[in-house]
Amino acid sequence: MTTTTTQAPVPALPRLEGSPTGGGSRGAFAFEWTKLTSVRATWWNLLAALVLTVGFAGMLGLSAEASSAKGVAVDEPAHRLAAQAFLVSQLALVALATLAVTSEYAGGTAHATLRAVPRRGRLLAAKTTVVALVVGAAGTVLQLAGGLTAGVLMGGGGTGGDGSPAATALAVGGHLALLAVLSVGLAFVLRSAAGALTSLIMLLLALPQLLGALGPGWLATASDHLPGVAGEALTAPDGAPYGAARAVLVLVGWALAAQLAALVTLRRRDA
Amino acid sequence: MITLDGLSKRYGETAVVSALSCAIAPGRVTGFLGPNGAGKSTTMRLIVGLDTPSAGSALIGGQPYARLRHPLREVGALLDARAGHPGRSARAHLRGLARSNGIPTGRVDLVLEAVGLSEVADRRVGTYSLGMGQRLGIAAALLGDPEVLLFDEPVNGLDPDGVAWVRRLTRSLAAEGRTVLVSSHLLSEMQETADHLLVIGRGRLLADAPVDEVIAASSGNAVLVRSPERDALGTVLADAGLTVRQASGADGLLVGGAACDTVGALAFRHGLPLRELSPRRASLEEAFLELTSGSAQFTTSETTDRTTPIPRER
Numbered sequence: 344m345t346t347t348t349t350q351a352p353v354p355a356l357p358r359l360e361g362s363p364t365g366g367g368s369r370g371a372f373a374f375e376w377t378k379l380t381s382v383r384a385t386w387w388n389l390l391a392a393l394v395l396t397v398g399f400a401g402m403l404g405l406s407a408e409a410s411s412a413k414g415v416a417v418d419e420p421a422h423r424l425a426a427q428a429f430l431v432s433q434l435a436l437v438a439l440a441t442l443a444v445t446s447e448y449a450g451g452t453a454h455a456t457l458r459a460v461p462r463r464g465r466l467l468a469a470k471t472t473v474v475a476l477v478v479g480a481a482g483t484v485l486q487l488a489g490g491l492t493a494g495v496l497m498g499g500g501g502t503g504g505d506g507s508p509a510a511t512a513l514a515v516g517g518h519l520a521l522l523a524v525l526s527v528g529l530a531f532v533l534r535s536a537a538g539a540l541t542s543l544i545m546l547l548l549a550l551p552q553l554l555g556a557l558g559p560g561w562l563a564t565a566s567d568h569l570p571g572v573a574g575e576a577l578t579a580p581d582g583a584p585y586g587a588a589r590a591v592l593v594l595v596g597w598a599l600a601a602q603l604a605a606l607v608t609l610r611r612r613d614a
Numbered sequence: 615m616i617t618l619d620g621l622s623k624r625y626g627e628t629a630v631v632s633a634l635s636c637a638i639a640p641g642r643v644t645g646f647l648g649p650n651g652a653g654k655s656t657t658m659r660l661i662v663g664l665d666t667p668s669a670g671s672a673l674i675g676g677q678p679y680a681r682l683r684h685p686l687r688e689v690g691a692l693l694d695a696r697a698g699h700p701g702r703s704a705r706a707h708l709r710g711l712a713r714s715n716g717i718p719t720g721r722v723d724l725v726l727e728a729v730g731l732s733e734v735a736d737r738r739v740g741t742y743s744l745g746m747g748q749r750l751g752i753a754a755a756l757l758g759d760p761e762v763l764l765f766d767e768p769v770n771g772l773d774p775d776g777v778a779w780v781r782r783l784t785r786s787l788a789a790e791g792r793t794v795l796v797s798s799h800l801l802s803e804m805q806e807t808a809d810h811l812l813v814i815g816r817g818r819l820l821a822d823a824p825v826d827e828v829i830a831a832s833s834g835n836a837v838l839v840r841s842p843e844r845d846a847l848g849t850v851l852a853d854a855g856l857t858v859r860q861a862s863g864a865d866g867l868l869v870g871g872a873a874c875d876t877v878g879a880l881a882f883r884h885g886l887p888l889r890e891l892s893p894r895r896a897s898l899e900e901a902f903l904e905l906t907s908g909s910a911q912f913t914t915s916e917t918t919d920r921t922t923p924i925p926r927e928r
Contacts, residue, residue, distance in 0.1 A: 356728045359759035363684040365716020374714030381706035382699060451696030452707075454664055455754065458691060459714040461663050461680040613665040
C-alpha cells in the first residue's frame with residue numbers, strides 16, 4: 344500500500360460544497376442496492392438458484408416424458424411441474440436474503456450501516472425492499488426458464504391442466520419475494536447466519552412434514568398455514584388445502600410478523 | 615459541538631457510563647482517556663446512537679444522532695477496526711456510504727487518496743492489514759466532510775509513519791474548526807496531539823481540562839534539589855510545609871508543591887549549599903495514573919509499577 348511519509352503534509356481534502364441533498368429513504372435504498380450487488384455471495388446464490396431450478400425442472404420434465412412413454416399420462420403443464428423445483432432452489436434465494444443481513448453483523452458493517460441510516464424503520468424498509476425485489480425478480484425469471492426447460496424435455500406431453508406460464512411465474516416470484524421479506528425480518532432478529540438459516544429451513548421444509556405426521560387435526564391445520572405450504576398452495580394449486588387468496592394472506596401474515604419482530608429488535612436492542 | 619448531559623448506560627447491575635456531563639468543543643483536539651473498561655467506547659457508541667442511553671442524552675449540535683437528516687455529513691466516526699464487509703472492495707464500501715447520505719460519489723476517490731488507499735481501493739477489504747482497515751475507517755469518517763469527528767483508538771495497527779499521519783490529520787481537522795474527539799491508550803501520543811482532555815474511570819468523569827492543567831495538577835510536578843547537606847535541607851523544607859521525598863543519589867531531594875525560587879530562597883536563607891536545582895515536570899502518564907488509580911477496572915494486583923511474580927507450578 345502507499346504510505347505517506349513522515350514529513351509529507353496531510354493531503355488537503357477539499358470541502359464538500361453546497362447544502363446536502365439526497366439521503367433519506369432513496370439514499371437508504373441506493374445504499375442497500377450497492378451493498379447487495381457488491382458482494383460475491385449475492386451472485387453465487389443467484390447462480391446456485393439458477394442451476395438448481397433449471398436442473399430440477401429438467402429432471403422433472405424428463406421423468407414426465409419417461410412416464411408418458413410408458414403410457415402414464417402426465418396432465419400437469421410443464422410450468423406447474425417446473426415450479427416444484429423451487430422446493431429445493433428456494434433455499435439459495437432464502438440464503439441470499441438472510442446473508443444480506445447477517446453478513447453485516449458478522450463483518451462489522453452493521454455499525455457503519457446504522458450510522459449512515461440511523462432511523463431503524465427506514466433501514467429495515469430499504470433492506471427489505473431491495474432484497475425482496477431482487478429475489479422476487481429472480482424467482483419470476485427462473486420459473487420461466489425452468490418451465491421452458493421442462494417443456495422442451497417433455498416434448499409434446501404435459502399440456503393439460505390450467506393456468507398460464509406467466510401466471511405461475513408471477514406466483515413463484517411473489518411467493519419468493521414474501522419469503523425474502525420473512526427471511527430479512529428473521530435475520531435482523533437472530534443476527535447470525537447459522538441461526539437464521541436453520542430456523543428458516545425448519546420452518547419451510549421440516550416443520551410441515553413433522554406436524555403433518557403427528558396426527559391431531561389441529562396440528563395438521565397449523566401445518567397447513569406454514570409459509571412453505573402456503574407457497575405450494577400458491578404455485579401448485581392442485582390438491583392444496585386452500586385457494587390462492589388465502590395462501591397470499593398466510594404468506595403476508597408471516598412476512599409482517601417477522602418484520603414487526605425485526606423493527607422491535609432494531610429499536611430496542613443495542614447494535 | 616457534542617453535549618453530554620447526565621449520559622448513563624447500565625447493563626443490568628453494571629454501570630458502564632455514569633452521569634457523564636460535559637461539552638466537547640469545536641476547534642480543538644479533545645483526548646478521551648481512561649483505563650480499559652472505563653466506558654470510552656460505550657460513550658462513543660452512545661453519541662452515534664448505536665446504543666441507547668439508560669438515562670441522560672448525547673447531542674450533536676443540539677440534536678440526537680438519530681434525528682440528523684444526513685448523519686455522515688455531520689458526524690464522521692472510526693469506532694471499529696473491522697470497517698467493511700470482508701468480501702466488498704473499499705471503493706464499493708465507500709460508494710454505498712456516499713449514496714446513503716447524498717454525498718457525491720466523486721468524493722470517494724478523494725478520501726481514498728487522502729488516506730493513501732487509492733492503489734488498493736478495488737481489493738476486497740478482507741485482504742487488508744489492520745493498518746489498512748484503520749485507514750479505510752478514517753476514509754469513511756472523512757467521506758461526508760463532517761463537523762464532528764470521533765476516533766476510537768485511531769492509531770491501532772498503524773506504523774510510526776501512520777501514527778504521525780493521524781496526529782497531523784487530527785490537528786489539522788481541529789485547526790479547521792471541527793470538533794475532534796480521540797481516544798487512545800498511547801499517552802505520550804495524546805500529550806502531543808490533544809489540546810484538551812476528558813478523563814473517565816469506571817464510567818465517571820475524572821477530569822475535563824486542558825492538557826497543561828491536567829499535568830500541572832499532578833504531584834509528579836516537583837523540584838529536584840541536590841545538596842551535600844541533604845538532611846539539613848530536608849528539615850528546612852519540611853518545616854516550611856513542603857512535601858519532601860528522597861530522590862536518586864545520596865544528595866537528592868524531590869520537593870513537591872513548590873517552585874525553584876522558593877526552594878532556592880529557603881536554602882540561601884539557611885546558608886545551605888546547593889549542587890543542583892531544577893524543575894521536574896510530570897508526564898501525562900503520571901498525571902493519568904494518579905487520576906485513575908482508584909478507578910482502574912482491570913489493574914494488576916499490588917501496585918501498578920511493580921508486577922507480582924506468578925508462582926511457578928511444581
